[in-house]
Amino acid sequence: MLQFPKSGKIRLGLGMALVFTLLAIIGPWLAPFDPNKSLTTTNGVPQPPSGAHLLGTTQVQQDVLSQLLVGGRSTILVALIAGVVATVLAVGFGITAGYYGGWLDDLLSMLANIFLVMPALPLLIVIFGFLNKTANPPDVLIGLVISITGWAFGARVLRAQTLSMRSRDYVTSARIIGERGWRIMMFEILPNLVPIVATSFLFTVIYGVGAYTALSFLGVISVSHWSWGTMLYWAQSAQAAQQVHIQWWWFLPPGLAVGLFGTALALLNFGIDEFINPRLRAAGLTRRRARQAGLPRRAQLGLTPVVGQHVVGQHVVGKQLNRESA
């Protein structure tokens, strides 16, 4: 069942994700300069990429590449923490609600619905906004707070799945034997939900990156705390995109980094989606072979293809008669 994925999408996603993980771990050590340090005090204009500064400099002559590498760790770390915590919460609340039903389900569902409906970013802004501007919360804490707003969706999906599994035979028999509730949930139900949990995790990490980057961009999170979002905050404050000579090296790297990281995770999600729902599988690999066998390029509903006409009584073999008209 766990064969190496053939789909190009998944391979690409996996590769990209690994690169980013590597970056998160060793990034800050690779950085050539201290991201905070202004290297010269003279020029007030950001410098384009050069030999000394591979990604150029900011307005106060800080090295962009270093900021990218240092900020990368913070961004990815916060996203991962948010993802892990939120997924744990989602699994806990979702499966419990689905398994026990009754008032517990009603309560937890209501809680999840409230968090789902309430817009997350404004809430996070209010929470972080009231912290003293100079307070510099650690990445772990930021990740935890973000996870509060990110668990509800996964919980709802897992609850729905648990509900449908609750009446399956192996769960019923486990209950009859007398296995305890939490054991059933952990060892009978959860293993079957692993693909969904994985999807939920990836989705929440993407959400975490987005939320953290947005909060940094707004300046709600201390702007001396380096992340990709903070880089964009400074770039926007200096109106880097509105200058006559667009200072693309300042905003393009962090933005692309966030986008590509999210894309990598989304591609992985597609892969898991296709694994769960075979109907969605890209027919790419088989499409060429199908065409060689004489099948029409697109499967049309209500027009079963006819390939190779063996006319009864004669030998007319292999003639492709189904010409697509109109």
Added chain:
Amino acid sequence: MRLIARRIALYALTALVAITVNFFIPRLMPGNPVEVAIGHMQSRVTPGTIKALDLQYGINTKLGLIGQYLHYLDQLIHGNLGISFSSYPATVVSVIRSALPWTIGLVGMATIISFALGTLLGIAAAWRRGSWLDNLLPAMTFFQAAPYFFVAILMVALFATKLGWFPQNSGYDTTTLNPGLNWAFISNVLDHAVLPALTIVVGSIAGWIIGMRNMMLTTMDEDYVLIAQAKGLATRRVISYAARNAILPSVSGFSLAIGFVVSGSLLTEIVFSYPGIGYILLQAIGSEDYPLLQGIFLIITFAVLAANLIADFAYSFLDPRTRQEA
């Protein structure tokens, strides 16, 4: 109708939670908001104002927690969201009121376009599976993963600064025009709205496309679609029969999406200095204008809840199974 009643109850509860969060957060955070306020307003502050602020934030008052909460609710019911620190002596309500129409106009227009276009493209991608549309999807994923404000920055850099097709900033040209119901003003407003709206559409459309496509693929497997083909109905009719079922999850998922779209729109406005809620939000964060920050949180939450309610009405209209039994 029962569905709608349940949803209204949920929204009422969520609104209450938002209000309560608003009440508690300043009291939970370190620091004294009133001192911050005084710091900003300095000489313009009167003892009466200080007393009101003390009461609002629960500092040095004789009222217990419950009393403060009831006082807070009372203020809200009377439409009093406090006085803005940074725009003193303007009230929070007046500040928001001047910015809200811009945001509603922009977000409303962009969301409708994104939903409609995304749904149509999703239907096309599913019906013509295997066509070039399938190749669009990875590119769309990138724009979905990249933060709205980054896309906004790219838009500004490319279309405004480099190509000069559209303005870089603002809601309208403040130097030459005054607001009025004349074509010059309106066309100028539209001109300034193109890039921000385009940003929001690009950032949100991928979700609608992929969601609709996946649901259409599942629906096309249903027997009633096969029967529609077997009936010899026109292709357009068969597609509409399938689409009318496939769109249901998109409509119910709209409630989830609208929170994200609104958040993303706020960030977009910042990049364009568009005079909407996003713009004053940035201002509020920068100047530690707590009443304004809290007011924005409440207004945005209420707006999102209202949009959800509209989506719920639409859903119960589209799906006859949710209506009361005959």
Added chain:
Amino acid sequence: MTRGGEPLLEVSGLCVDYGFDDDAVHAVIGADMTLHRGEVFGLAGESGSGKSTLAYAISRLLRAPGVITGGEVIFRHEGNTVNLLNAGPTQLRELRWNQLAVVLQSAMHALNPVLTIGTQLTDVLQAHRPELDRQARRTRASELLEMVGIAPDRLASFPHELSGGMRQRVMIAMALALRPQLLIMDEPTTALDVVTQREILNELMDLRTEFGFAVLFITHDLSLLIEIADTIAVMYAGRIVESAPAGELYLAPRHPYAYGLLHSFPGLHGAQQRMTGIAGSPPDLRQLPTGCVFHPRCGYVMDRCLRDEPPLARPAAEPPGADGRLVACWLHEAGASAPAELAALAPALESTS
């Protein structure tokens, strides 16, 4: 029922695969069938025998990854002759529902949940009878409902508001909206309780008498077919192994599989019989036995059966004049001798018009 004239539907050598190249599963192999105007033709077999595949392939409604890999399907109507396998989309669209309609097993899934019954009845009228205006269509839809015993005010109802039996009746009414020549029914009553089943079948037969359409009835319930069908074809592992008039099949089966099937259910009358099932289990279509596909389970297997596949042909020992009987079994080849139970004399039956 008159058998004269040209047949309505002639299937020759139809082959249907799922998938292609090496992965192809042969679901139907060399099927031959003939259906006459007004005839009730039953197609019986176990799950996986290919009966549904055959029926859907005939009307080109088979879903991907189904592929038709050979054969002819000749459909004659109003003087026109059409090979359904060659027909283009426009031709098929004209034919569909006008001449050839389909009734599926689960009406709950075959009716669109977001449309009213009225809409689902009038859309075919809109597509195929453009001369009718809206009022005329509504009237016609009401007539259709009354025909199957449903009150016309149900036109405004949605499928989930009707009971299972009512939904199935709506499907039948829908299928007959344009007075087609041929009705293909895939297990139409299997999902219903026996009482409703009986009612609906009776209504169906009455309608058939009134309007004279032919029915291709697919089911695993052989006993049902014996009651309502004129001709029965038995399928096994994608092949038609026996085809005969219903009464003859019931009283005098020729193929060992058909024999086994008929002796798997007790009759209500008559002496007690020893029940014999059929040994073994249905074959995996991807790994079929050589020669005759039934030989591993056959009680009369001969050497030849392991090597060569028997063609569907007229049994050698059949008296001249008795037509319509086809068997695919080496026991009935010229020169071979079939055991007594497989060579019973079919009693002369009165032709029922």
